[in-house]
Amino acid sequence: EKGIGLAYTAGLIHQMSGKMHVESVPGKGTSILVDIPVVLIENKTVLKNIDHQTEEIITAENVGESGVRSFIRKERKPLILVIDDNVDLLRMLEESLEPDYNTVTATSPLQALTIATQHDFSLVICDIMMPEMNGFEVIESFQSNILLSHIPILILTAAADKNIEYTGYKKGAVSYLSKPFKIEELKIKIESILSFRRELIYRFQSDKDFHYNEITCSAKDEQFLQKAVSLVHENLDNVNFDVEMFCKNMNISRTLLHTKLKNITGISTTEFIRKIRLNKAYIYLKKSSMSVSEVAYLCGFNDPNYFSKCFKRAFDVFPSKVKQVS
Template identity: 35%
Template sequence: MEIVHDEISESDTQREQDLADPHIRLRPVVLIVEDDDDFRGFLKSRLDSLYQIFEASNGQEGWQKALFHHPDLIISDVQMPIMNGMELTQKLVRDKRTKHIPIILLTASRVENGLVCGLESGAVDYISKPFDTAVLLAKVNSLLLLNQAFKDAYSKQLSFVSPEVEVLSEKERFLQSVFEYVHENLDNPQLSVELLSNHLSISRTSLYNRLLEFSGMSPVDFIRSVRLERAATLLEKSSNSISEIAYETGFSNPNYFTKVFKAKYKMTPSEYIQAQKSNVI
């Protein structure tokens, strides 16, 4: 398995600085892989207001960026130097770190059976240029919504059963260990992937790979999900203020807590409380 090098471009460095803004940080991540600078810039301009955008100029660079940034979706050209879009797609779907990422392939070529070859390579969609950008935007939005729905459904299926009740599989034992440690340290705003990996006595890479394979979430997403689910329970049953609940579940910034809560539950904490009182939920 190849290891990603921590090499990012100047534009990506700026992008990382932009992510200090919680409004940007909460957006889905889209990686655009396109060797034509002008067309790549055009795609970015159409998507930049809705998503976090990272860019690559060929398949090899796209592979490195996918490992480094863990995008929610990849848009890739087919005809590119060094590594073309088909080769990139095959590489992504063969690697368990990236096989879950939906890929849209774009091409100006009218190769016979191009659509079939593109889908067989592992892409979820194959669009011929020129195309209506509104169609591309609709496809991107639909795929991201579907991907998020899958993650939400998967997370709801996670059950953490006491070992005394029944024998657990390796997957269940691992998820239970992760869940229990995260739950025990919910009020610690310093809880991190590094602390979690140290507790489990595995590397951060192993933690990322196993948690992604078993739960469909990265360690950061898993920790945030557990915190938010606990916060939702407290909002429903506790008389504490929203800020107190935010601190109690490890969020050091109540404003950030409100933003991530709304991103998950489609309503603010105060709206959630009112909905519970009105028996809307």
């Protein structure tokens, strides 16, 4: 039986300062009338948010035939996109996750794919069985799109079939949850995925010699990162190699390059170039007979003093000390 229950509905209506009137006649049926306060402002409908702390702007852009609806609060929380054709489930997840995460929900996978390119999502939760486009196709669409390939995907399904779970992982999903599930179980899954992503970013920032497949979630991201690192290596001693030249050689816009690097590595494009240079400098200092100044110039720094400051900030040791130990 579908539905979220009369008591649950009444609770939601009450939290939105609304009223529910129920009339029931034995043998004839039940009629329910719901009143929710609405204010029109500049042709936009504003409803009170469930927790009374924010307002939700509902327009044709985010609620319409597509069924897209969003709760995005001002606090900096992880942003999660939830895709499912079950509206009741979406509303339940929206309310349950809201204290810890910002959420955008969509009943239309095609619309969700468009929305995914417009926001910086930390995670996608996607149902497998949907009429317009199944979850496997959604995963493939994310994995093949350079704008979206870094976003981890958790799949949901009501089908008790291990083959579905296996196929989901094979397509690129990072986790799996069977319906019905407890909300606490989902929250544990979400936090585990986000913690792992933070660990990957930390690994990139702390390791001087990393493997691309260890810090990326997709083959496309692995190729992207490998190309980015190779470009910096190819221009290691070029002091004029900057963000503009980097973008031109990567053949993508400055905004996209920044977004991708930020999501994969946690740092900006400028910081990325500097880190790759400093990583190489550390290796040279450990394994070669070059002086600190020679290494600085070789790695694209035209000021040895500035190089030493950057090196100390990155590795908490001066390059001269690394040279002495080696």
